[in-house]
Amino acid sequence: MRRVFLFLIVAIAFIAGAWLLASVPGRVNATVGSFEFETSAPVAILAVILLVLAVIILLRVITGLARIPRSGAGWRRRQRVRAGEAAVTRVLVALAAGDQAGARKQARRARQLLGDSPQVLLLLAEASRLAGREDEANEAFRSLTRQKDARFLGLRGLLRQAIDRRDWAEALTIANQAEAVRPGTTWLRQQRAELALQTENWSEALDLIGQDARRTVYYTAAADAEPNPVRALGYAKQAWKEDPTFPPAVLAYARRLRVDGNERRARACVTDAWRRAPHPDLAEFILAQEPDKASRYEAAKLLTQRNETNPESRLLLARTALEAGFVSDARNQIEAVRAEGFNQRRVYLLLAEIEEQERGDTEGGRLAQRDALRLAAGADPDPRWQCASCHADHVTWQPKCSSCGGVATLRWVSEVGSSRTVPAIVS
Known part of the structure; x- marks a missing residue:
């Protein structure tokens, strides 16, 4: 019904227009060169309208012909984009399926079709890396670094490659470049911290690493590596605070206290650590300042008096007593250790020395030493x-x-x- 109504309106308008055109009075004369035309005004108006329509149609045809090459190029471009997007999809599918070779092949095809877009370069780099083609992955990552918006992606890939081949100097350079591009990135901070550890830059590692169970080790290492004595003392003290039973931390702090002339404080730290967790290195620190063997024995007794039944304490007392000539005291300590089930090699080596000093070069002494050495050979390390x-x-x-x-x-x-x-x- 609506179409009929519209048709009637158009027909009425057309008839009205024709009637108005036919009712225009007058005639039109036109001379072109030797040709002369004369017609009625309605015909002339209709001729002008037809001429304008013909010109418009001609212009449209010419414009369409001119657009044919451009339209063909656009069609081909759209086809390439569709093929490239399909190749990208196939890359993702191949990566998900673990087909590294197929992923690399499709990624290279996607690059041919779509060019060096960040997404394609990243997929190509990952596919090449998984396929074992580090050279291709490196080239793709470097192409990413030349694009302003994708520079961080390229640097991240190059950093991972440098870390994988343990090229710490190159990795550190790349990490600093990445930090300049995106400062404060959490992932990058962790990587820089790990690089600081690998390059033994302990002070920087402490600045970059947050809560970490290994901070005691970092502080101790920083104290040993720091040339500035004030900063070294600060690191050592912090290491000791972190874990006052960790021998390297205790000794790092005690050594610097000794250098500063605070011997009393140094000995107190070591003695407290021995009470909590005896360790041979702690004893060596205490005994190093004693002038003679008898003084070493007395210092050992003072060190172990609050933990004298510990096997380490007994072994220390046995060794220093033997060095000072108190053989019976040394034997008593060794026998006590053996009675407690302590079965390490050093126990029997000390026992062999005791037998040698006590019995001398006698048949019984040689037999006793031989027995002790035989026990040492089968003892715990x-x-x-x-x-x-x-x-x-x-x-x-x-x-x-x-x-x-x-x-x-x-x-x-x-x-x-x-x-x-x-x-x-x-x-």
Whole structure:
């Protein structure tokens, strides 16, 4: 019904227009060169209208012909975009399926179709890295760094590559560049902290790392590495506060107190640590200042008086007593240790020395020494610093394992009887 109504309106308007055009009076004369035209006014008006319409149609045709190449290029561009987007989807599917080779192939095709867009470069880098093509991944990450908005993505990928190949100097340079692009990023702060640990920049690591169970180790290492004595004392004191039973921290603080002339405070810290958790290194610090063997024995008795039944205390007293010539005292301590089930190699080596001093070069003395050495061969190992990651043994404590590079992984391992392990630090 509506179409009929519209048709009637258009028809009426057309008829009215034709009637008005036909009712226009007059004639029109036109001369063009040697040609002369004469017609009625309605026909002339209709001719002008038709001429205008013809010109408009001609212009539209010419414009359409001119747009054909551009339209073809646009069509081809849209086709490339659709094909590129399909390749990106196939990359994601291949990565999810674990098809590294297929993901790399599709990522390279996506780059050909879509160019060096950040998304394509990132996918190509990840696919190449997973496929073992670090060179291609490196090139893609570097292309990302040349794009202002995607520079951080490229630097992050390059940083991860440098860390994987343990190129700490390069990693540190890239991390500083990334920090300049996006300062204060949590992930980057963690990476910079780890790099500080790997490059043994302990003071920077302390500034970057928040709450961490290994801070005692970091403070101790910073104290040992710091050339400024005031700052070194501050680091050492903080390490001791963090864990007053951790021997390296206690000794780091005590050594600096001794250098500053505060011997009394240094000995008090070490004595308190011995009372809580005896350790041979603590005893060496105390005995190092004694002028003779008898003084060492007296200093050992003073150190152990509040924890004298501990096996470490008994062994220290036995060794210093033996050095001072008090063989019977040394034997009493060794026998007490053995009665408690302490079965380490050093016990029997001390016993062999006792037999040698007490019995001399006699048949009974040689037999007693031989028995002690035989027991030592089958005894539990002596305590030592051992890496919790690679299980490498170390003569002295280090903040970083020289074998595997692990930070804060060294433990004081003591195998007593049933191979009991006493961790000195928890990393």
